[in-house]
Amino acid sequence: MTAETHTGAPTGPTPDDGGGARPIRVVVAADSAGADLKNRLRELMRADPRVAVVDDVGVADASDDVAYPVPALEGAERIARGEADRGVFVCGTGIGVAISANKVPGIRATVAHDSYSAERSVKSNNCQVITFGARVIGPDAAEKILTEWLGHTFDENSPSAAKVARIDSYEAGRV
Numbered sequence: 001m002t003a004e005t006h007t008g009a010p011t012g013p014t015p016d017d018g019g020g021a022r023p024i025r026v027v028v029a030a031d032s033a034g035a036d037l038k039n040r041l042r043e044l045m046r047a048d049p050r051v052a053v054v055d056d057v058g059v060a061d062a063s064d065d066v067a068y069p070v071p072a073l074e075g076a077e078r079i080a081r082g083e084a085d086r087g088v089f090v091c092g093t094g095i096g097v098a099i100s101a102n103k104v105p106g107i108r109a110t111v112a113h114d115s116y117s118a119e120r121s122v123k124s125n126n127c128q129v130i131t132f133g134a135r136v137i138g139p140d141a142a143e144k145i146l147t148e149w150l151g152h153t154f155d156e157n158s159p160s161a162a163k164v165a166r167i168d169s170y171e172a173g174r175v
């Protein structure tokens with residue numbers, strides 16, 4: 001699948017649309033440093049009516065020392081293949097899983113530890129993936145940001161769309 005055919009526009013409900021939009025499919029991933037927070041965020045989303053399914057690609061818990069690129073790349077590839085709409089990836093800082101996910105064509109991922117950045121990552125950048133650093137942000141703050149993030153959508157008719165399209169064009173080799 002090419003980046004052109006897979007811009008991966010986040011879909012789903014907006015905060016004030018009454019929940020009428022299609023529930024989204026989310027994939028979660030983490031390394032040992034992020035497993036506990038990932039599991040907590042996974043359960044939060046499984047109880048959220050805006051989320052249809054939460055697919056967990058591991059690691060299961062902090063005893064598993066598989067390095068962060070492995071679950072992050074697997075999660076990002078599932079989004080690129082159209083098997084999930086969005087991803088929530090966690091490591092110690094959120095940086096390693098973001099860098100890994102961004103290597104998958106068509107995927108836009110960023111760490112976002114504040115509400116405004118999380119919102120703009122969707123509305124400006126059409127990011128499908130948000131990442132957290134479990135050694136940086138507390139679980140309550142991560143839950144609040146995640147709950148808000150689930151309600152944001154990218155407007156393909158907004159001025160930001162052409163900017164994201166420029167990234168897609170570069171990735172597709174069209175300069």
Ligand SMILES: O=C(CO)[C@H](O)COP(=O)(O)O
Nearest residue numbers: 031033091092093094095096
């Ligand atoms: O935060 C991480 C990568 O960004 C990861 O959880 C720890 O990586 P390490 O410092 O290389 O062990």
